[in-house]
Amino acid sequence: MPAIHIQNLNKSYSHKISALKNVSFDVAEGEVFGVVGPDGAGKSTLFNILTTLILPDSGEISVLHKDIIKDYLEIRKSIGYLPGTFSLYPDLTVEENLIFFATMYKSRIKDNMSLIRPIWQQLLPFKNRYAGKLSGGMKQKLALCCALIHKPSLLFLDEPTTGVDPVSRKEFWEILGSIKQQNITVIVSTPYMDEATLCDRIALFKDGSIVTMDTPQQIIQNFAGTLYTLRTSNIFNLLNIMKHFSCNCTFYPYGENLHIIFYENTSTALPQFENFLKENHQSYDHLTQITPTIEDCFIELTSQKIAL
Amino acid sequence: MRIILILIKKEFLQVFRNSLLWKILVLAPLAEFLLFPFTADYEIKNVNIAFIDHDKSSMTADIISKFGASPYFINHGILSSRKEAEKEMKRDNIDFIIEFPTDFEKDIVTQEQTVIGITANAINTVKAGLGTEYVQNVLGNYFMEISDENPVLSEQTQLLTTNVYWYNEQMNYKNLIVPGILIILVTLIGAYVTALNIVREKEIGTIEQINVTPIKKWQFLLGKMIPFWILGMVEFIVGLVIMYLVFGISIQGSIPLLLAMTAVYLLVMLGLGFFISSVASNQLQAMFIVFFLFILFVMLSGVFTPIEGMPEWATYINYFNPMSFFMVIVKTIILKGSGFESIQEQFIALATMAVILNTAALLSYRDKAK
Known part of the structure; x- marks a missing residue:
C-alpha cells in the first residue's frame, strides 16, 4: 500500500486558473519523493491539499490509507508539515516553540528526542533565543524539529531549502537522509534541480501537470538528445546571435556557459555549429559533450523543440 | 486539557x-x-453673558447683579444695542444675550405679560442647552426671592420649573x-x-x-x-x-x-x-x-x-x-x-x-x- 495515493487530482482557484491538472501519482512507504518544479508549478497547492489544509476540486486522494476529506483529523495526527514560509512563533523561544508543538500532538519532547537529537544538539546553544531572531538555516532546523517531534509517519517539506545558504542546504539534506532511516516517508518540494538527484524518485512539475516522474538516474538516462556545453566571454551577445542559427536543437544559458541540445546526428550538426560560430566571430572554448543534469532534462522536456 | x-x-x-x-x-x-x-465634562462653566436693558429699572439691575454673582457666568455688562450684541456674539466673545423690554418692571408689578429675550450662541449646542437651563435657574431663583417678599407675584414664579436629577443629584x-x-x-x-x-x-x-x-x-x-x-x-x-x-x-x-x-x-x-x-x-x-x-x-x-x-x-x-x-x-x-x-x-x-x-x-x- 502506498503512503500517498493520488488519482486525477484537479484544483483551480478563481478565474479558472488551474493550479493542478489531472495529477496522479503514488508515493511508496519509506521513500524520499521529490516534487520538483519552478515557482508557480503547483507545488504548494499540492502540499496544502495533501496536508488537508485546502480541499481539492476533484480526485481520489488518500494519505496514509485515509481519505483526505473524511478522515482529515486522523491524517493530521500522523503527518508532519514544514511550510514554505517560516511559520513558528517568532516571539516564543526555540524551546517554547518545540514544547508548544509537541503538546499540540499530545506528546512530550523527551518521547521522541532520539529522532531529532542530531538537529536539536545544534539548536541547544540558542534554546532561549526567540525563534524570530534565529538565522535562516537555524529557523529551518527548528521548524524541522517541530514537524518531527511527534514522530510522524509521513513528513511534508515544502521548499525547505529556499533562502537557505549552500552549506546549510547540504546539511539539511544529510538530515533528511537520517530521517529516511527512521522509516519516515518524506515528500519534499524544491525549485532547485540539483537537489532532485538526492531523492529516491522525483516528479517534475510544470504549470500544474507532471512532466515526467521517475528516479533521477532514469530521467537522466531518458534524455532525448545530445548535450554540449561551451564557455564564452559574452553569453548575452552569443545568445542574440544564436537566434539566427537554424538546427534541430535547443540552447539556453547554464550559469556562464551555453548548453545546446542536438536532436539530430551530431556528426553533421556539430561542424555546422562550429562553422556558424566562426562566421559570426564568436570566440569560445571547451566545446564538449556532457551528461545532462536534472535541470537539462527539465528544459529538454518542457521547451519547444526548434523545428528545421 | x-x-x-x-x-x-x-x-x-x-x-x-x-x-x-x-x-x-x-x-x-x-x-x-x-x-x-x-x-x-458636560458641566459648563464660564458662560459669557451680556445684557441689553431697555427698561433700566432697579429690577433689571438686580437681575443683572444676580448673574454676576453666579459661578457659571461671566458678566460682560450692559451693551448699548442689539446690533452691538450680535457683533460680539459673532466674534464668540458672548454666548448669551438677555434682553429686557421697556417697562419690564412695571409690567411685572402690574402683572401684565412680558417677555425676556434670551439669545444663545448655539455653535456649541451643549453650552447653549445647559446655559439656557442655568439662565432659567437664575431667573427662577430671583423671582422666588421677590415673591417671598411680595405675595402678589407668587403666581408668576410657579411657572418656572426646577428640576431635580435623580441618582445623579448634582448632575x-x-x-x-x-x-x-x-x-x-x-x-x-x-x-x-x-x-x-x-x-x-x-x-x-x-x-x-x-x-x-x-x-x-x-x-x-x-x-x-x-x-x-x-x-x-x-x-x-x-x-x-x-x-x-x-x-x-x-x-x-x-x-x-x-x-x-x-x-x-x-x-x-x-x-x-x-x-x-x-x-x-x-x-x-x-x-x-x-x-x-x-x-x-x-x-x-x-x-x-x-x-x-x-x-x-x-x-x-x-x-x-x-x-x-x-x-x-x-x-x-x-x-x-x-x-x-x-x-x-x-x-x-x-x-x-x-x-x-x-x-x-x-x-x-x-x-x-x-
Whole structure:
C-alpha cells in the first residue's frame, strides 16, 4: 500500500486558473519523493491539499490509507508539515516553540528526542533565543524539529531549502537522509534541480501537470538528445546571435556557459555549429559533450523543440 | 486539557513579550481613564453673558447683579444695542444675550405679560442647552426671592420649573462618563485585541502550522478566549478601583453581580472579535471592521448621548447593540444599586448574543479552506 495515493487530482482557484491538472501519482512507504518544479508549478497547492489544509476540486486522494476529506483529523495526527514560509512563533523561544508543538500532538519532547537529537544538539546553544531572531538555516532546523517531534509517519517539506545558504542546504539534506532511516516517508518540494538527484524518485512539475516522474538516474538516462556545453566571454551577445542559427536543437544559458541540445546526428550538426560560430566571430572554448543534469532534462522536456 | 493550558500559556507569554501590546493594554486605558472624564465634562462653566436693558429699572439691575454673582457666568455688562450684541456674539466673545423690554418692571408689578429675550450662541449646542437651563435657574431663583417678599407675584414664579436629577443629584457628568469609559475599555480588549491577535496568526502563517496539528476547533477557540477574558476582567477590576480612588464613585449595588455581568459581556465581545477574525484576512481589514462596529456601538449606546434623544429607529438598532445593554447594566448596578431583577432583560439579551456570536465564530472558523 502506498503512503500517498493520488488519482486525477484537479484544483483551480478563481478565474479558472488551474493550479493542478489531472495529477496522479503514488508515493511508496519509506521513500524520499521529490516534487520538483519552478515557482508557480503547483507545488504548494499540492502540499496544502495533501496536508488537508485546502480541499481539492476533484480526485481520489488518500494519505496514509485515509481519505483526505473524511478522515482529515486522523491524517493530521500522523503527518508532519514544514511550510514554505517560516511559520513558528517568532516571539516564543526555540524551546517554547518545540514544547508548544509537541503538546499540540499530545506528546512530550523527551518521547521522541532520539529522532531529532542530531538537529536539536545544534539548536541547544540558542534554546532561549526567540525563534524570530534565529538565522535562516537555524529557523529551518527548528521548524524541522517541530514537524518531527511527534514522530510522524509521513513528513511534508515544502521548499525547505529556499533562502537557505549552500552549506546549510547540504546539511539539511544529510538530515533528511537520517530521517529516511527512521522509516519516515518524506515528500519534499524544491525549485532547485540539483537537489532532485538526492531523492529516491522525483516528479517534475510544470504549470500544474507532471512532466515526467521517475528516479533521477532514469530521467537522466531518458534524455532525448545530445548535450554540449561551451564557455564564452559574452553569453548575452552569443545568445542574440544564436537566434539566427537554424538546427534541430535547443540552447539556453547554464550559469556562464551555453548548453545546446542536438536532436539530430551530431556528426553533421556539430561542424555546422562550429562553422556558424566562426562566421559570426564568436570566440569560445571547451566545446564538449556532457551528461545532462536534472535541470537539462527539465528544459529538454518542457521547451519547444526548434523545428528545421 | 494540557493542550488548552499550553495555548493559554503561549498567549500570555506573547502578550507580555509584545511591548507595544502591553502599552496598549495598560497605559492607553489608564491615560484615557484619567483624561477623558475631565475633558468630556458636560458641566459648563464660564458662560459669557451680556445684557441689553431697555427698561433700566432697579429690577433689571438686580437681575443683572444676580448673574454676576453666579459661578457659571461671566458678566460682560450692559451693551448699548442689539446690533452691538450680535457683533460680539459673532466674534464668540458672548454666548448669551438677555434682553429686557421697556417697562419690564412695571409690567411685572402690574402683572401684565412680558417677555425676556434670551439669545444663545448655539455653535456649541451643549453650552447653549445647559446655559439656557442655568439662565432659567437664575431667573427662577430671583423671582422666588421677590415673591417671598411680595405675595402678589407668587403666581408668576410657579411657572418656572426646577428640576431635580435623580441618582445623579448634582448632575455630575463624571458619574456617567467614568462607567462609560470603563465599558469602552472592556469592549476594546474583548473585540479589538482578540480579532487582531487571531488575524496576526493568519498573517505570519502560524495558523497553518496549528491547523495541520490534530487540535480541535473548540480547543483553539478556548485557548484564545480564556487569556483575553482574564485580561478583560483584570482591566475592568482595575478600572473600578481607579473609579473609586480617583473619582470617588463607589458601587451602590452588588460587586459580584457587576463582575458576573461583565464576564458575560466579555464573552459577547470575544465572540465578536473571533467572528471578525475569521472574516478578515489581514489586520487592516479586521481593524476597519472593528472600528466601524465600535463607533456604531458607542454612538448608539448612550455612553455620550442619551438614548432618549434618539429617533425611534435608532432604538431598534440598539436591540443589536451589546454595549447599550451593558451600559444600562453598569449604570443600574453602580449608580442605582439595583439588584438582578432590574437588569434581567439586559442579561438575557447579552447571554443570547454571547451564544449566537460564539457559535457563529466556531462555525465560521475554518481549519480547512476551499
